[in-house]
Amino acid sequence: MFEVQEVTDMDLVLGGKLSELLPPMQSIPNEFGIGKRNKWSKLISDWFFYGIEILRWAPKEGIDPYKALRHIKAIMSSFELGHEYKEAACAYLLSIWFNDIQYEVSAHDHMVIGHTQRR
Numbered sequence: 104m105f106e107v108q109e110v111t112d113m114d115l116v117l118g119g120k121l122s123e124l125l126p127p128m129q130s131i132p133n134e135f136g137i138g139k140r141n142k143w144s145k146l147i148s149d150w151f152f153y154g155i156e157i158l159r160w161a162p163k164e165g166i167d168p169y170k171a172l173r174h175i176k177a178i179m180s181s182f183e184l185g186h187e188y189k190e191a192a193c194a195y196l197l198s199i200w201f202n203d204i205q206y207e208v209s210a211h212d213h214m215v216i217g218h219t220q221r222r
Contacts, residue, residue, distance in 0.1 A: 104199055107170050110177040118181020124174060125192045136191030143194035151179060154209035161202040171200045
């Protein structure tokens, strides 16, 4: 299993060291990534495009959920590498670290393709 890494507050702003935070692309199952129909890929897409409010999480045994979510956020904050790789990796990591995460899309206004949309 890919281990949760410690990330700094600066990593959360600028993105962390992706070589330490991301599993190799070839180790990510094909079912994860952009447009894939599973709860983990949808969660990452919603988080990236709209922001989410986590209502409840069920981490797997031995996983610190706070640390795991910081790890994911550091990946998402990075400008390195392609979005497709990062989205697939984040969905995959969530699937191995959590049994479930219940969330809502943030209730604030967002810009979506040039239009303000209320979610």
